[in-house]
Amino acid sequence: MSQxxxxxxxxxEDESLVAMLLETILxxxxxxxxxxxSTIDEGLALATGSEPLDAALxxxxxxxxxVFPIAEALKARGVPFVFSTGYGESGLSDEWRGHPTVQKPFTEAAIREALMKAMGVENA
Structure with a gap:
């Protein structure tokens, strides 16, 4: 059962097809x-704005x-996030290792699982 x-x-996400896929999955x-x-500056503006955020990919x-300046801004706000990378967790610097990460190409299930882990939602 999908929760x-x-x-x-x-x-x-700077790849428009991947961004559209993520929108559909969400x-x-x-x-x-x-x-x-699709840029760090745009992401930082959204991450530090007044709009409420529950999580981020x-x-x-x-x-x-x-993307780490955006991760820092979200961390400061207490917003959980998931990294996506073609390199998996090995593509992260030491300070971010262990953070929920999905490897590209990802599946809907992988995105769901990583977001639930990041947001502290128990699997049904």
Whole structure:
């Protein structure tokens, strides 16, 4: 049984097809996608804005820049997030290892599982 999640989830992803896929996956899970932001600056503006966020999906490499400033901003706000990367957890710096991470190409189930882990939702 697939469990529904709810909440506003920020998407930071520079590949438009991947961003559209993530939007669809989030909507299917019952979440409201925020963004997608396709640059670090756009993502930072959304991450530090006044709009409420319940979670975020962060591509580690966004248009050649690392996503970690956005991760720092979300961490400071207490917003859980999931990294997505073609390199899996080995693509993360030591300080971010152990954080929920999905490896590209990902499945809907992998996104759901990582988001639930990040948001502290128990699997049904």
């Amino acid at each position: 529904t999640l709810s909440g506003r989830v920020l998407i930071v 909507e299917d899970m019952g979440c409201t996608p925020v963004g997608p932001a 962060l591509d580690v490499n966004v248009a050649g820049r690392q």
